[in-house]
Amino acid sequence: MRRHYQLYILVSMLVVLGVGAAAYKHFVLGFTFTPTNKEAVWQVQAEIKFEAEEGPIKVSMILPSSDDSRKKILSDNIAADYQSKVIEKDGVKKIIWTKQQASGEQHLYLRGDFYFQQRADLQPPKELSSDGENLTEMQLKAAQDIVQNTQLSNDSEYDIAMHIIARMNEENDESSIRLLLENIQFRREHMEQVAKVLKIAKIESRVIRGLRLQDGLTQRSISTFIEIYVEKQWHLIDSRDMTEIPTNEVILWPVNTRGLLDVYGGKNSSIHFSVLKQQKNISRLAVDSAKQSDSAFVNFSIYSLPTKDQNTFKSLLLIPLGALVVVILRNLVGLRTSGTFMPILIAMTFIQTSLILGLSLFLVVVSIGLVMRSYLSHLNLLLVPRIASVLVFVIIIFATIGIASHKFGWDSGLHITFFPMIIMSWTIERMSVLWEEEGPHEVLVQGGGSLFTASIAYLVMINPFIGHLTYNFPELLLVLLAIIILIGSYSGFRLVELARFEPMVRVDQQNKQ
Amino acid sequence: MFRLTTPSELKKAGIVGMNKRNAFYIAHNNPRKNYPRVDDKLLTKKITEEIGIAAPAMIGVARTQYHVKQLKQFLSDVEKFVIKPSKGSGGKGILVVVGRDGDDFVKPSGAIINIKELQHHVSNTLSGLFSLGGKPDVAMIEELVEFSDVFDGFSFEGVPDVRVIQYHGYPIMAMTRLSTRESDGKANLHQGAVGLGIDIATGKTLKAVQHGQPITHHPDTGRDLSELNIPFWHTLLCLASSCHEVSGLGYLGADIVLDKNKGPLLLELNARPGLAIQIANGVGLETRLKLIEKERNEQHTAEERVNYSMQAFG
Numbered sequence: 145m146r147r148h149y150q151l152y153i154l155v156s157m158l159v160v161l162g163v164g165a166a167a168y169k170h171f172v173l174g175f176t177f178t179p180t181n182k183e184a185v186w187q188v189q190a191e192i193k194f195e196a197e198e199g200p201i202k203v204s205m206i207l208p209s210s211d212d213s214r215k216k217i218l219s220d221n222i223a224a225d226y227q228s229k230v231i232e233k234d235g236v237k238k239i240i241w242t243k244q245q246a247s248g249e250q251h252l253y254l255r256g257d258f259y260f261q262q263r264a265d266l267q268p269p270k271e272l273s274s275d276g277e278n279l280t281e282m283q284l285k286a287a288q289d290i291v292q293n294t295q296l297s298n299d300s301e302y303d304i305a306m307h308i309i310a311r312m313n314e315e316n317d318e319s320s321i322r323l324l325l326e327n328i329q330f331r332r333e334h335m336e337q338v339a340k341v342l343k344i345a346k347i348e349s350r351v352i353r354g355l356r357l358q359d360g361l362t363q364r365s366i367s368t369f370i371e372i373y374v375e376k377q378w379h380l381i382d383s384r385d386m387t388e389i390p391t392n393e394v395i396l397w398p399v400n401t402r403g404l405l406d407v408y409g410g411k412n413s414s415i416h417f418s419v420l421k422q423q424k425n426i427s428r429l430a431v432d433s434a435k436q437s438d439s440a441f442v443n444f445s446i447y448s449l450p451t452k453d454q455n456t457f458k459s460l461l462l463i464p465l466g467a468l469v470v471v472i473l474r475n476l477v478g479l480r481t482s483g484t485f486m487p488i489l490i491a492m493t494f495i496q497t498s499l500i501l502g503l504s505l506f507l508v509v510v511s512i513g514l515v516m517r518s519y520l521s522h523l524n525l526l527l528v529p530r531i532a533s534v535l536v537f538v539i540i541i542f543a544t545i546g547i548a549s550h551k552f553g554w555d556s557g558l559h560i561t562f563f564p565m566i567i568m569s570w571t572i573e574r575m576s577v578l579w580e581e582e583g584p585h586e587v588l589v590q591g592g593g594s595l596f597t598a599s600i601a602y603l604v605m606i607n608p609f610i611g612h613l614t615y616n617f618p619e620l621l622l623v624l625l626a627i628i629i630l631i632g633s634y635s636g637f638r639l640v641e642l643a644r645f646e647p648m649v650r651v652d653q654q655n656k657q
Numbered sequence: 658m659f660r661l662t663t664p665s666e667l668k669k670a671g672i673v674g675m676n677k678r679n680a681f682y683i684a685h686n687n688p689r690k691n692y693p694r695v696d697d698k699l700l701t702k703k704i705t706e707e708i709g710i711a712a713p714a715m716i717g718v719a720r721t722q723y724h725v726k727q728l729k730q731f732l733s734d735v736e737k738f739v740i741k742p743s744k745g746s747g748g749k750g751i752l753v754v755v756g757r758d759g760d761d762f763v764k765p766s767g768a769i770i771n772i773k774e775l776q777h778h779v780s781n782t783l784s785g786l787f788s789l790g791g792k793p794d795v796a797m798i799e800e801l802v803e804f805s806d807v808f809d810g811f812s813f814e815g816v817p818d819v820r821v822i823q824y825h826g827y828p829i830m831a832m833t834r835l836s837t838r839e840s841d842g843k844a845n846l847h848q849g850a851v852g853l854g855i856d857i858a859t860g861k862t863l864k865a866v867q868h869g870q871p872i873t874h875h876p877d878t879g880r881d882l883s884e885l886n887i888p889f890w891h892t893l894l895c896l897a898s899s900c901h902e903v904s905g906l907g908y909l910g911a912d913i914v915l916d917k918n919k920g921p922l923l924l925e926l927n928a929r930p931g932l933a934i935q936i937a938n939g940v941g942l943e944t945r946l947k948l949i950e951k952e953r954n955e956q957h958t959a960e961e962r963v964n965y966s967m968q969a970f971g
Contacts, residue, residue, distance in 0.1 A: 527785065527786050577786065582848070583848070632680075634680070635677040636664055636674065636676060637674040637677075641674045642662050642667065643661055645662065645674075645936065647870060648936060648941075649666045649667065649670050
């Protein structure tokens with residue numbers, strides 16, 4: 145009994161560990177359980193240009209905000225001979241490039257990949273815009289007029305806000321508007337005036353700078369937007385075309401920052417952005433974003449390997465699934481197979497060749513092999529040389545099928561090379577001995593069992609959902625292990641035994657009647 | 658045709674399934690370190706000989722390919738013999754020679770093989786063709802048993818052995834397998850051999866089944882199967898039971914043949930005896946195993962255990 149306790153404790157520990165790690169990756173790191181479609185990733189590149197003035201140079205640039213809803217998954221800067229570092233102060237991140245000596249035109253590049261998670265819930269305002277204090281008395285009066293007019297003709301806060309913003313554009317010749325926009329040069333100041341008027345209408349708002357993302361944008365500067373808080377939500381408004389910008393089509397810089405770029409030791413500086421839209425796999429994105437945040441879960445997993453080796457592991461991780469299928473079919477169903485794990489290898493081959501083709505090639509090779517092997521039995525060879533001869537036969541069969549199918553323009557025959565030759569040779573040898581000793585029936589039973597098991601294992605392994613799970617949640621292997629251990633301790637009947645011992649029960653019942 | 662029953666029905670009938678046998682009876686009672694004592698027949702022979710268990714006499718052992726070359730000379734005086742792999746399983750690789758035809762050898766089926774074929778067979782055995790996991794093996798050459806005539810007419814070809822399953826040295830069930838034309842002279846039940854359950858108390862036929870169905874007469878010879886009465890039954894059971902201590906295995910199958918002159922002889926031991934014996938007897942093993950589980954420390958000598966079993970399972 146104690147052994148059983150131990151077993152159940154072990155099994156539950158494995159399940160808790162596996163499921164726990166998977167849940168953490170799903171809920172915290174954003175891995176998805178289902179293979180989802182691709183997600184848009186915005187590749188934003190900033191190009192900074194200036195003329196150096198023969199002396200030490202220090203360039204600093206404020207970096208856009210990145211939070212849970214807007215994730216930066218990669219950043220990379222290209223600046224020849226510059227030293228760069230990122231500093232963070234009051235929640236604002238800056239990148240600083242320095243160089244002792246430079247002359248002529250300088251180019252610095254900064255690249256970032258952004259993507260937006262679906263659940264983008266923006267926080268309610270923390271810093272609110274200033275009161276209408278800085279307005280002159282006449283301006284205040286004009287502002288109140290505008291607000292009153294607007295409130296008369298509109299019901300919802302949103303409409304009122306939109307109306308005020310629209311009315312306060314540069315082209316409006318209304319005297320009250322002219323008065324409010326007196327001496328305004330920059331868009332930023334313009335937006336701040338709008339914010340003041342909104343405040344009088346009891347609408348919270350803030351001025352924010354950002355870059356609207358459109359595929360193929362080049363040579364774009366950043367714009368100033370106004371963000372209004374109505375109906376418990378932030379709405380980002382571009383006042384030039386009076387549109388509301390969806391949160392996943394813009395990157396924003398921290399509120400209350402001025403001067404995006406500072407260049408010491410240079411002149412005529414400019415910054416331009418270009419934007420490219422890419423489609424990337426969402427789980428890949430979760431990995432990249434976790435890497436940026438230094439999650440130990442990802443840094444010590446197979447994701448830290450080079451992509452090529454990851455692909456090798458991808459197929460390795462499928463083998464336990466094949467093993468599970470073998471365990472179920474042998475111990476719960478009671479199928480007989482030739483060679484315990486041979487079906488897994490065959491299933492791996494089917495992945496390369498597809499099922500029907502793989503099955504037919506297997507049958508062809510094994511049948512031809514059996515015929516050739518039966519000739520060998522007359523020669524009375526020793527065991528190892530005999531298997532070696534079968535191996536040579538197998539390669540000849542491979543080559544013949546490959547060449548013949550190629551000549552007939554049927555290139556799928558070339559897939560034959562994916563079959564493991566040594567395993568095929570042993571299979572032929574075993575089947576042949578089985579044939580001589582137990583008869584063709586047993587060969588059919590075991591061969592059929594092997595192929596059936598291989599087919600089921602193949603169907604499980606190629607399932608995209610299962611493939612996604614094993615690759616993205618390798619910790620689920622622990623759960624798989626728990627299941628295999630549980631089956632290992634199963635002492636009930638196998639499915640075939642229900643048929644095998646059925647006559648005994650039937651006789652029993654007849655006797656009673 | 659393909660009829661299924663339910664697990665609860667089987668449980669009620671006390672039938673032991675493969676998983677239960679492996680995970681419970683074998684894993685708990687058969688320490689792995691003692692397996693070689695039965696898997697390696699040469700070792701079995703040695704340890705059973707030491708305590709005087711009757712078995713077919715050994716003629717020789719071929720251990721190397723060099724020995725294979727010497728076979729012709731070595732066997733020149735021996736007319737009948739059996740060659741078997743020491744670590745074979747499921748009766749694989751056993752070659753029986755019942756007589757000579759000049760320089761050639763006559764198999765029980767009447768087929769004739771020459772010395773080359775015989776050497777090839779031995780050579781294969783040494784390479785591990787018949788052994789578990791393909792490991793290199795040795796070939797044992799044993800005296801051919803002078804079979805007693807009790808089985809005459811009961812089997813299509815060859816002479817059956819008696820399989821006794823014992824638990825902690827208590828014989829709990831016995832059967833014999835009769836080959837048929839359908840089973841091609843082989844004693845495998847799933848190939849169509851007849852399974853004959855034998856009463857532990859008397860050594861008489863309890864029940865006969867072929868393909869799981871009860872039968873009364875042998876399908877090829879027509880002999881009434883209920884007439885079989887195995888002689889020296891008590892001696893035979895004692896022989897089986899005495900293998901318990903020396904093998905160190907709690908769940909053990911002993912295959913015993915009857916020699917015309919020497920009586921019961923131990924052919925081989927099996928640490929994983931099959932479950933077909935339940936079908937041949939029409940009884941599940943579970944109840945008997947449970948009973949012995951309680952009783953196992955009460956009797957001490959093989960004879961005491963056999964007496965207990967003969968009484969309990971009559």
